[in-house]
Structure formats: structure tokens, C-alpha cells
Amino acid sequence: xxxxxxxxxxxxxxxxxxxxxxxxxxxxxxxxxxxxxxxxxxxxxxxxxxxxxxxxxxxxxxxxxxxxxxxxxxxxxxxxxxxxxxxxxxxxxxxxxxxxxxxxxxxxxxxxxxxxxxxxxxxxxxxxxxxxxxxxxxxxxxxxxxxxxxxxxxxxxxxxxxxxxxxxxxxxxxxxxxxxxxxxxxxxxxxxxxxxxxxxxxxxxxxxxxxxxxxxxxxxxxxxxxxxxxxxxxxxxxxxxxxxxxxxxxxxxxxxxxxxxxxxxxxxxxxxxxxxxxxxxxxxxxxxxxxxxxxxxxxxxxxxxxxxxxxxxxxxxxxxxxxxxxxxxxx
Amino acid sequence: xxxxxxxxxxxxxxxxxxxxxxxxxxxxxxxxxxxxxxxxxxxxxxxxxxxxxxxxxxxxxxxxxxxxxxxxxxxxxxxxxxxxxxxxxxxxxxxxxxxxxxxxxxxxxxxxxxxxxxxxxxxxxxxxxxxxxxxxxxxxxxxxxxxxxxxxxxxxxxxxxxxxxxxxxxxxxxxxxxxxxxxxxxxxxxxxxxxxxxxxxxxxxxxxxxxxxxxxxxxxxxxxxxxxxxxxxxxxxxxxxxxxxxxxxxxxxxxxxxxxxxxxxxxxxxxxxxxxxxxxxxxxxxxxxxxxxxxxxxxxxxxxxxxxxxxxxxxxxxxxxxxxxxxxxxx
Numbered sequence: 001x002x003x004x005x006x007x008x009x010x011x012x013x014x015x016x017x018x019x020x021x022x023x024x025x026x027x028x029x030x031x032x033x034x035x036x037x038x039x040x041x042x043x044x045x046x047x048x049x050x051x052x053x054x055x056x057x058x059x060x061x062x063x064x065x066x067x068x069x070x071x072x073x074x075x076x077x078x079x080x081x082x083x084x085x086x087x088x089x090x091x092x093x094x095x096x097x098x099x100x101x102x103x104x105x106x107x108x109x110x111x112x113x114x115x116x117x118x119x120x121x122x123x124x125x126x127x128x129x130x131x132x133x134x135x136x137x138x139x140x141x142x143x144x145x146x147x148x149x150x151x152x153x154x155x156x157x158x159x160x161x162x163x164x165x166x167x168x169x170x171x172x173x174x175x176x177x178x179x180x181x182x183x184x185x186x187x188x189x190x191x192x193x194x195x196x197x198x199x200x201x202x203x204x205x206x207x208x209x210x211x212x213x214x215x216x217x218x219x220x221x222x223x224x225x226x227x228x229x230x231x232x233x234x235x236x237x238x239x240x241x242x243x244x245x246x247x248x249x250x251x252x253x254x255x256x257x258x259x260x261x262x263x264x265x266x267x268x269x270x271x272x273x274x275x276x277x278x279x280x281x282x283x284x285x286x287x288x289x290x291x292x293x294x295x296x297x298x299x300x301x302x303x304x305x306x307x308x309x310x311x312x313x314x315x316x317x318x319x320x321x322x323x324x325x326x327x328x329x330x331x
Numbered sequence: 332x333x334x335x336x337x338x339x340x341x342x343x344x345x346x347x348x349x350x351x352x353x354x355x356x357x358x359x360x361x362x363x364x365x366x367x368x369x370x371x372x373x374x375x376x377x378x379x380x381x382x383x384x385x386x387x388x389x390x391x392x393x394x395x396x397x398x399x400x401x402x403x404x405x406x407x408x409x410x411x412x413x414x415x416x417x418x419x420x421x422x423x424x425x426x427x428x429x430x431x432x433x434x435x436x437x438x439x440x441x442x443x444x445x446x447x448x449x450x451x452x453x454x455x456x457x458x459x460x461x462x463x464x465x466x467x468x469x470x471x472x473x474x475x476x477x478x479x480x481x482x483x484x485x486x487x488x489x490x491x492x493x494x495x496x497x498x499x500x501x502x503x504x505x506x507x508x509x510x511x512x513x514x515x516x517x518x519x520x521x522x523x524x525x526x527x528x529x530x531x532x533x534x535x536x537x538x539x540x541x542x543x544x545x546x547x548x549x550x551x552x553x554x555x556x557x558x559x560x561x562x563x564x565x566x567x568x569x570x571x572x573x574x575x576x577x578x579x580x581x582x583x584x585x586x587x588x589x590x591x592x593x594x595x596x597x598x599x600x601x602x603x604x605x606x607x608x609x610x611x612x613x614x615x616x617x618x619x620x621x622x623x624x625x626x627x628x629x630x631x632x633x634x635x636x637x638x639x640x641x642x643x644x645x646x647x648x649x650x651x652x653x654x655x656x657x658x659x660x661x662x
Contacts (some may be wrong), residue, residue, distance in 0.1 A: 003522045003542070004635060005599035007561045012598060015562075019601030020370035020506045022608045023621035164468070191334045197598070208644035213333070231346075263594035263631040266388035266658070267343060270350030277353045290354035293658075300594040300633065302334060327597075327624075331658050 009049060009198025013054045013076055021063055024326050028064065035081065038071040039064055046164040046173045047093035050102050050157055051086065052109055053078045055196060056217060059296045060103075063328030068161035069102070073116075078218050079197050086116035090125060098126035098170035101161045102177060104149025105131035105306070106218075128170055130177040132156045134186040134307060136245035137214025137223045142237060144182070150217055151296040152184035152261035155309040155319075157331065162321035180315060185246035186259075186307040187238050190222065192216035194262050194299030199243040203298070203303070217261070217298045231268070235275040235299035238306050243283065248310050250284035257307040260294035264302050269293070276306055288316065295328070340529025343534040344385045344407055344411075352390055354434030365422040366412065369402040370395055377495040377504045378402070378424035381433050381488055382417065383440055384409045386527060387548060390484060390627045391434075391551045397626050399492035400433070404447075408527050409549050411439035417447035421456060424655065429457035429501035431506060433491045436482025437549075442476040459501055460510040463487045465515040465638060467576040468545025475513070481548055482590035482627040483515035486640040486650075488662065493652035507649060513643040516567050516577035518637055521546035521553065525593055525630030534629070544569070548592070548629045549559070562599070569637050574614065579641050581615035588638040588648060591625035595633050619647065626659070 006012045013035055021030045031036050035054075050060045051073035060072045070093040073081035090099045099120070101113050110131065117127040118152060131214045133144055134152025149156075155174065159180035163173040190212045193202035203219035206212060211234075214222035226237075248254055258267070269292040280287055288311055296305075323330040335612055352361045352368060359393045361368050366385075381391045382404035401424040401457045404412035421430045430451070432444050441462065448458040464475055465483025478489075490511035494504040521543045524533035534550035537543060542565075545553035557568075578586055589604045591597070600623040611618055619642055627636075641651065654661040 003540075003559055005522070005562045005565065005595060005635065006602055007563050012602065015602045015605050018600045019603070019605035019608075021621065023601070023604055023623055055598065057601070062597075091549075191336070209334075228334055231336045232338055234336065262596065264336060265593065265628065265630055266393075267347045267386065267630075269356070270348075270388070271337055271343065271346045272350070273354055274346050274350035277350075278440065292354055297596065299596055299598075300631075302631065304336065324660075324662065329655075331655060 002196045003126030006197045012197050013074060016054065016057065017061070018072065018083045023294060030088065031049060031088050031092065032087045034085040035074040036071060036085050037061055038089060038092045038240045042070060042093055042095060044095050045167055046094060046097045046170050047085055047090065048102065048160050048164050049073065049090050049093060049099055049100040051081045052103050053080060055299060057298050058327035063325055064159050065323065067321050067323030068325050068328065070159060080112040082114040082118060085118050086113055090120050090127065095127050098128065099164055100160055100170065100173050100177060101127060101129045102157050103131060104153055105133040106148060108291050124216060126170060128174045130156065130160065130174060130181055130214050132181055133157040134184040134214070136188050136242060138216065141245050147171065148216055148220070150186050150188055151257055151305045152297050152307045154257055155255065155307065156180045157321055159318045161323060176226070176314065176318060184307060184311040185248065185303050187214060187242050188261065188305035189213050189234065189238060189303050190261070192300035193219065194301035196299060199276050207325045219294065231271050232275045236279060239276060239279045242308055246308060248285060248308050253286040253288050253311045255288050255311065256290040257311040258292040259296050259305045259307065261303040262294065262297040262299055262301040266292065269304060269322050272304055335528045337528045343528045344405060347385065347388065348405065362419050362423065365416040365419045365609060366405040367402060367416050368392055368395060369420060369423045372402060373426060375425055375426050376498055377428045378421065378430040378434065379491050379495050379502050380404065380421055380424060380430055382412045383434050386630060387495050387628050389658035393500045394656055396654065396656030398496045398652050398654035399487060399656050399659065400430050414443045414450060416447040417444055418450050421447065421451050421458065425456050426566050431460065431501065431504050431508060432458060432460045432489055433488050434462060435458060435484055436464040437479060438628060455577060457501060459505045461487065461491065461505060461512055462513055465512070465517040466547070467516050467573060468518050469547065472576050479547055481517050481519055481549070482588055483517045483638045484532040485588055485626050486586065486638065487512050489654055490649045492654060493649040507645065511646060514646065516573050516579065517547060517635035517638040518573050519570065519592065519633050520544050520565065521592070522595070524550065524635035525632035526585045527630060548627065561624055562602050563606045566603055567610060568609045572608060573637060573639055577639060578615060579639050584619050585611070585615040585641045586640040586642065587621040589623040590627050590636045590638065592634040593625065593628040593630055593632040595635050597623065600635060604637055
């Protein structure tokens with residue numbers, strides 16, 4: 001038996017949902033017979049539905065709440081939610097103003113969310129989709145639509161939630177959410193792997209002194225292996241690449257997220273955050289807000305990602321809309 | 332070089348503080364020449380000072396803020412803060428109503444905080460101390476004052492901060508904080524060790540299929556080694572021991588904290604939380620609030636602790652006072 005604190009692996013997702021709803025029973029309820037959770041206090045506004053595979057907690061279940069998403073559809077470990085689950089969550093949160101799906105750009109998710117959208121359209125529920133594609137290491141800039149979604153989910157979901165909260169109509173919520181995604185740029189580095197509950201082997205292998213830039217949150221191959229190096233050097237390299245691949249430049253204003261992938265400590269994330277702040281200051285880039293936390297994880301994988309979210313006045317106003325969820329707050 | 336994302340180990344604590352203050356610069360400032368952080372917006376009330384060794388983040392630096400502590404004194408990795416640092420933090424937050432020290436009951440901390448208290452008394456600043464001693468595995472019930480402090484810090488600091496925020500005088504803040512400590516009972520389990528930045532060896536050793544009940548957050552020996560087992564069985568054993576060693580009984584009302592020690596995932600913590608909730612319900616114990624998060628960590632150590640905080644009307648009122656810090660919220 002691996003040292004995961006679980007019961008049977010096939011029950012892990014359902015028990016995670018049960019534990020989450022038990023801890024937050026005044027605010028959320030789970031759907032019967034589906035791995036979905038919805039807010040109890042639904043408002044008359046565009047519905048925001050997020051989701052994806054389990055195993056990356058607190059993403060996505062920790063992101064439903066005030067000023068954020070209204071419901072989450074969860075798949076099994078590293079697997080997309082079923083069309084059925086997505087459809088049920090959408091119907092539950094729908095308030096006659098349509099629903100926006102916001103999720104990471106992975107083929108399994110695309111397939112199932114698109115199928116759910118078709119089913120919902122047949123029932124007269126208008127659905128629009130924004131796929132998060134912030135990982136600059138996963139495809140070149142000219143193929144942004146092929147990039148994967150990683151910790152940048154946080155900003156894109158935050159903006160979708162804020163736009164809906166402000167009462168924007170569906171097409172406007174979609175417009176600003178797409179803009180948020182276009183303005184979000186991340187890169188990660190892996191130091192050591194995680195293991196999915198029930199598996200006996202980790203999801204990738206790295207040598208004792210080796211790290212991999214751009215390695216994905218399911219173990220997708222990265223762009224370059226390197227020897228372990230001091231934090232500042234590593235941040236310099238990653239920040240340089242993010243700036244090259246993004247529209248962020250001197251005079252830009254950004255929010256920064258340093259996201260831990262699992263077992264990388266908050267101490268390390270804060271040390272990284274310090275250097276990110278220094279690099280941006282050196283480049284004449286203004287920092288509006290910074291956050292260092294482990295939001296988008298891959299089990300006990302070690303490593304982190306850096307995300308820059310480029311602001312304009314509209315996105316800044318939306319970023320400032322309060323958001324409260326069990327594992328996120330913007331007050 | 333170990334795979335810690337740091338620069339030089341001797342700079343890790345200072346750089347952590349810099350990264351923290353940079354991310355939260357509107358609310359906090361660091362002290363010059365000391366590893367201490369204070370709130371910028373100090374109020375005319377009893378000062379609440381927390382602290383301890385670094386390496387357990389977000390404890391303690393993540394716990395300064397509204398309705399919580401006013402300042403934190405940090406030591407080096409797993410080492411007590413110096414009397415000098417404690418004294419400087421205390422002087423900065425002191426508003427002529429005295430200061431309460433709240434910290435975990437470890438000999439190094441006791442020595443240095445007591446020395447600081449003497450120095451401050453000589454300068455006319457009234458200091459009182461409450462040492463958190465929630466770890467039931469660290470000493471028998473009749474020697475509660477010898478028990479160590481672990482994740483129960485969260486509740487005891489929460490109550491001290493709330494009492495000060497409400498304008499209670501020092502002796503009253505001390506009374507309710509002591510009561511909070513007397514009503515807080517935790518037990519932990521270790522699955523795999525962490526490594527201190529700069530060290531090459533982990534802080535303890537466990538076999539591949541072995542876990543240790545009651546192992547401390549610095550690797551202090553626990554009470555019993557066991558084979559790895561399913562989550563529910565493990566929770567049953569731990570909850571039973573906590574209930575035996577505590578005053579919590581049928582009809583009691585409690586807050587629950589399932590605290591991750593580092594690399595144990597939120598998925599696992601929520602699965603544990605579910606079973607804790609079920610066990611308490613079976614025993615006729617009322618749950619007022621539940622939280623599953625990694626607040627008191629030991630680097631990338633795997634494992635968790637369960638804390639029960641027994642409420643009475645006064646403690647419940649204080650628990651309900653809003654508290655906001657970078658890594659904690661109670662709204």
C-alpha cells in the first residue's frame with residue numbers, strides 16, 4: 001500500500017467531495033450521483049462552471065464561491081469530468097442567463113465539455129466556453145490556442161466570476177474572460193514527481209540533481225532538463241522566458257502568482273516570490289498584486305510555476321471584485 | 332545540492348520574510364536588522380505577539396493580521412527567535428496596554444521568550460505568556476503543561492487575537508487564551524520525513540510501509556509505530572485517542588482542524604476530514620466549524636494532525652470574530 005491517506009482509490013474523489021462539503025456545508029451542496037458541487041446561494045446572473053480532473057486540489061473545487069464559480073464538475077484522478085456531470089452542474093446553476101465553461105485546455109476536457117455544451121444547447125441552455133491556455137512551455141506563442149492551462153486558471157476563473165457577479169451578460173463575460181486568458185502567461189518547473197492514489201509508480205522520473213522546465217501538471221514532457229540551481233538563477237531563467245513569450249513589457253502592470261505544485265514549501269515559494277518581484281522591478285514592470293500559494297497541484301510533486309497576469313483598467317476593476325472561497329480570497 | 336528552491340540556506344529565513352512582505356506590503360512591514368514582521372495598522376489594544384522557529388510556514392508569519400496577531404518574531408530553521416528580536420517586535424506593537432506572547436511550548440522558545448519578557452518588564456512593558464500545548468501525544472494528561480504545541484496554535488492564536496481585537500484588557504485576554512489552550516487537543520501522524528534547507532539528511536526515518544503516531548513537528552519521537560492503513564482506520568484510532576485524552580465528550584461542541592504537515596495533499600486532508608466528521612457525529616459531538624488545510628508544516632514531511640477545539644459560549648463568540656491574514660481567514 002502506498003503512503004497515501006486514502007481508503008479505496010476508486011472512492012477517493014467522492015470522499016474528497018464529501019469532506020469538502022462537510023467542512024463547508026452552509027455554502028455548498030454536492031449533486032446526487034454526480035461528482036459535482038454547487039453553491040447553495042445561486043444568484044440571478046450568468047452561471048460560471050469550472051472543472052477538470054481531480055488530483056490538483058484545491059483546483060477546482062476550492063474555487064467555487066462568492067465572486068468566483070457557481071459550480072464545479074470533477075473528473076476522476078487526472079481524468080476529465082463526464083459530459084453527464086458537467087450537464088447536471090450546468091442545469092443546477094443556470095439562471096436563464098446562460099452558462100460559461102472555464103477549464104484548462106486538455107483534449108479530454110475539451111471533448112467532454114463540448115459534448116455537454118451540445119446537450120445543454122439542445123435543452124435550450126446557452127453555453128459559451130473559454131479554455132485556459134497560460135502555459136507558455138506547452139506550445140509556441142503563435143499557437144496560443146494549443147497551450148495547456150496550469151495555475152493561470154486562478155486569474156481567468158477570478159475574472160469570469162467577477163464579470164458574472166457584476167451582472168454582465170453572457171457575451172460580455174465571455175469577452176473579458178477571453179481577454180484574461182490572452183493576458184495570462186505561466187511557466188513551471190518540476191523538481192520531483194507525485195504519485196496518483198492507487199498507482200505504485202510516480203508520474204515521471206527525474207535524476208537526483210535534475211529539474212525539468214515546463215513539465216506539465218500531469219507529467220507532460222517539458223522543454224528542457226537542467227541541473228538543480230539556486231532559486232534566484234532559476235527564477236531569472238523562468239522570468240526571462242515568460243517575458244519573451246508574453247506581451248508583458250516595460251510599463252506593463254501585472255498580478256503575480258507563484259504557485260506551488262504540491263510538496264514545495266511556502267518558504268520556497270516566498271523566496272521565489274521575492275526574486276520575481278526584483279526581476280519585474282528591474283524590467284520596469286509594475287506589480288499590482290502578488291500571491292504565493294499552492295492552488296494548482298499535482299499530488300506531492302515538487303516544483304512551482306510563475307504566472308504573470310497583465311492588467312488593463314477593465315481587468316483591474318474585475319480583479320478587485322471581492323472573491324471568497326474555502327481556498328482563495330480577494331478582499 | 333538538495334532540491335530545495337533556496338539560495339544560501341543561511342539566507343532562507345530573511346528571504347522568506349522579504350518575499351512575504353513584498354507580497355503583502357500594504358499590510359505589513361519587516362523590522363530592520365531583525366527577523367520580525369509587524370502589522371502596519373496597529374490599534375490601541377493589547378498587543379498579540381506570536382513566533383517560533385522557521386520552517387513551519389505558514390505558521391507563524393501567516394498569522395499576523397486583523398483579528399489575529401500584531402507581530403511575529405521568527406527564529407532560524409527549527410530554532411527559537413532571539414530575545415532581541417522578540418523584544419523589538421514587542422516594543423513595536425506595544426500600545427500601552429501590555430503584550431501577550433502566544434507560542435508553542437518548546438524549551439528553546441520558552442527560554443528566549445521568557446528572557447525577552449524580563450527585558451521588556453525592565454522597560455516598563457507588561458508582558459504575559461500563554462504557551463500552546465495541544466499535542467496529546469507529547470505528555471500525559473496530568474502533565475498538560477509539558478505538552479508541545481502543534482497545529483492547535485491556530486485556535487489559541489485566533490482566540491488571543493479576537494480577545495485583543497474586542498478591546499479586552501490584558502488579564503482578560505490572558506484568561507481566555509489560557510482557556511482556549513486548555514480546550515485544544517491534537518494528535519498527529521507522520522508518514523514520511525522532511526528535510527531542513529541546507530541539510531542533506533531528513534529529520535527522521537520511517538520504513539516504506541511504516542507510520543508513526545504522535546511524531547512531533549521537529550521529528551520528536553512519537554508514541555507508536557504502525558503499518559500504513561486505510562484513512563478511515565487511521566482516523567478512528569487517532570480520534571479515539573484524542574477523545575480519551577481530552578475533555579470533549581457527548582454533547583460537546585467543537586471546531587475541527589485537519590492540518591497537513593507538508594506534502595500530504597488537500598485531497599487526503601478532505602478524506603480525513605470526512606471521517607473525523609463521521610466519528611464525531613457517531614459520538615454525539617456537535618461540530619461548529621471544520622477546516623482542512625496545511626497551516627503548521629514541517630517542510631515536505633507527509634502526515635497530518637487532527638485538532639479538536641472545545642467551545643463554550645465565550646470561546647464561540649471569540650471564534651466568530653472575523654480574522655484575516657494572508658494564509659488564514661474567518662469571515
